[in-house]
Amino acid sequence: MSDTADTLRRFIFEEEEIRGSIVRLDNTWQQLLTNEQYPQQVGQLLGEAAAATALLGCNLKFDGRLTLQIQGNEHLRLLVMQCDNELRLRGLARFGDEPLPDAFTELVDNGTLCVTVESGAKAERYQSIVPLSEINLAECLGLYYRQSVQLPSLFMLAANEQRATGLMLQVMPERKAGNGRWQQLMESLGGLDMMSMSALDDELLITALFPEDDIRLFDSEPVTFHCGCSDTHIENMLRVLGSEELVSLVADQNPVEICCEFCNRQYEVSAERIWGIVAELTGTTESSLH
């Protein structure tokens, strides 16, 4: 079992224009959970989002990054999960006062799902938003891919305190005609318990799910937790706050202490550096600000 932990495995149907991937996150999932004590239903959704983001991230090109974001309301306020082209994940959720509702639709309360893909050195962005109108995240993602890119897609997602796991099937983008096997697969896979299926190794799982199909499994790829924050990122975040906010920050603290929301790493920015940023923002010289 350990050799399948924290890996993603892509596969294709040899005789159908369908591709897929399987992911199991164990240590990576534990690391994503260390920052915050999440209520059970928020933790479960964060885990499903982690699995989904890795499944989607496996199609990223060089230098790419995919961000899945749920903008909710009073219960689940925000959920962000990011994956880069090396399958490195980071993410967090913000939630309101407990107790929180258990049902997904009430938890996200008319929120929206947004997937952003950034790729290449020119930082091309592709973004689309759908309402969270379905009964769970997997169904919402299915709707998202049908609507935004017209790619029929199936997601099976599950998470508990130990593991986040998922499976994605997608009709290949080149495909034009209808697909009878796709319809059959949708019917046969509905209602399967992904968490218990994830206990099987990849070959057994594939055989159990698709006994009639000729499937080619690719090599497994490691998935890890990685934040990627740096002094430069923190300074960019400070620039977004604007000069007035920075002046009041530096009046209260020297050095200014900032904690990365994704990994809890502590950063200290000296008053001198803050004044330097204020000077850049206001177009003045540093000495005239003191």
Ligand SMILES: [Zn+2]
């Ligand atoms: Zn960080």
